Amino acid sequence: MMTAAVATPAKTAIRTEGLSVSYNGKPALKSVNIEFYENTVTALIGPSGCGKSTLLRALNRMNDRIPDAVTQGKVFVNGINIYDRGVNLTRLRREVGMVFQKPNPFPMTIFENVALGPRLHYGLRGRALEEVVEDALRKAALWDEVKDDLKKKSGLALSGGQQQRLCIARMLAVQPRILLMDEPCSALDPISTQKIEELIVELGKQYTVIVVTHNLQQAARISQYTGFLMYGELIEWGETRQLFERPQRQETEDYIRGRFG
Amino acid sequence: MWRIRLLDHLVQAATWMAGGLLILTIVAVFYYLLAESRYAFTRKFPYGFRIALQSPDSEYRDEVSMDPTASLLATHREGTDELDDAEDATRLPPHEELASMQSLVTATAQTSDPAQLRADELFRDCMRAPKTAEQGERFLLLAFAMPSYTGKTMELAWEPDVAFEPEFAPYEFRLRLLRAPKGISIEPIEINLNQQPRGRITLPVWKAHSQQEWLNGYLFELEARPTTTTTVATLQQFFKPDWAPTILYARFGMLPLLLSTLLITLLAITFATPLGLAAAVYLSEQASPRIREWFKPILEILAAIPTVVLGYFGVVLVAPALQKLFGEALQLTSGRGLLATALMMTVFILPTVISLSEDALRAVPNSLREGAEALGLTLAECVRLILLPAAKSGLIAAVLLAIARVMGETMIVWILSGGTPVMPDFSSPSAALATLVKPTRAIPDTIAIEMGNVEFESPHYGHLFLLGLTLFVLTLFINLLGFAYRKRAQLQF
Ligand SMILES: Nc1ncnc2c1ncn2[C@@H]1O[C@H](COP(=O)(O)OP(=O)(O)O)[C@@H](O)[C@H]1O
């Protein structure tokens, strides 16, 4: 079994300050303060409905899509509060990529799926674009499986696990530094899950990776840091090994020992 | 338990019955149209030529049909046979009387056998019953001068009867000289009237000195030789560019009607598609739920406006506006025409296009929108690069269904087309403008206008059903294509 080594904490990539989100006035996230480090995988765990996705989506302002959602507090990415007025959303999302629970490749060829972002954001064409696409697919460990029908096969024609890696490649192609993943394996079979987990560990060496998971073993396998949420509150967060072996709070202990939900 | 099962069975039976009824209706309509259009194939193909013997300085040189001495050789009198003709037609008067009336004479007989010619059985005209495309026909024509004629030559001149055009009859027409009078040597004459529908040939003067001598004059034969079968001829004529079913030499060329229907549809769809698509994108991607709640019922109300109301709305508002705009340049008496029709068709179809396009866009899973947004795409980029391509099948289906509805819509064209069948003409900008703005006539309004006055089970009646069949096949095909695209859209995600 692979175990992620704990690196010495690097620089902070994201920091939240009193981050609260409510839907229709119903609080889903209550004054969360947490930090995510560069070149580190952080897992977010907690029972279903505790606000993991809400927290993740607050980090690249995806909650803006939901008309009923109200966000308060601050999120600093590279020292800038992304909830400040005048923040360029396109730029934010170039910086902070996201992968969803259910793979959502666009209904176009594999190549087009990956090329869309860099073409739009960086105006890449021709050879340069193909290089970026290949690089992204290699990083997502998908290149060898799709290189032969890159421009023929639709992204929808891939298997579930391949689709998820395609979405990861699509995200990597716009060169973000922070990767948000919301239960990226929950819709996949065990073999695909293992591949994605290996990939996350690999990506953790170069990126700030934040993974939501409801699978404790998975969190333990892939992350160096873990945050535990319950009822919209961040109960505690810290180094994964420490959180799992010596939790500070009773709720954490109960949850990890399976005495909860 | 068993009660619920019974209910299920009933519901299922009702579903099957409804589906069966639907298919049965389509089959029945198709069969009915097909069955009734067989009367189109009972049609006859009338024709007629006017032929006169003229002096070189005749005042009717260029209008043979106005020449009072001309003979009409024709097959256009429905319901007559050769015997009736002999009774009805005017016999030529005796020699002296005729000589006092005219100096150059053409005469014809009921017989087509030269040996049967009799001097007291000659007529000015010969009209026979119309023929099917398979039936040939021969007319004999005697030409001679009276003793009083002083000219050095005389000319046999011919032209098609008024409103007859040789290309609308499936025959090869030949005018040939069977026999020249004794003592006159002349080259053989045989003229193809299809290639040369009007013309004249010079003949040496030959005079008849008594009634008996008439028979020794120039003897010509007009032969109509079939070129095809009635079925083929009917279909060939159906695709010709002239619709005039009630004139003597009836024409059943529906090309102007078909092109008009297609043009109206093309224009209406060209207007409605961008507008409808824009509105659909706005509604499904941008509008707040509250605006959408308002807009949807409004759309439904718009879609429920009776087309007769739309038609009169067009008459009262759109047509006068168009007349004001183009009236002087084109000498319009009213603004009714292709453009007015197409504009109201746009209004008619817009709610459907918006509604179906919005459905198509909403069928695109939200996860794609989230994916696009997470990738940093703006709304416009997301619509253009992701949503429209993803919804393509559904959008094509929407447009196809709209096309089928516009093609079949009758009331609006009936009220607004202006009712004049014309071939669209785009050879010059001014011709194109006239085509667009001036009155037209499409397929549905033609059926609606003419079905009321047509003789039951006549060829005209059959042709109206043939028109209906054309429209039905067209719209059915487009509808099926639309359903195929819809199916594809449903299977996509
Ligand atoms: N779009 C939404 N509208 C209203 N309530 C929502 C919405 N999304 C999530 N919620 C609520 O917010 C809470 C947290 O949800 P979520 O962040 O998805 O939890 P998790 O991902 O941990 O399962 C839940 O109670 C959920 O019902």
Ligand SMILES: [Mg+2]
């Ligand atoms: Mg979740």
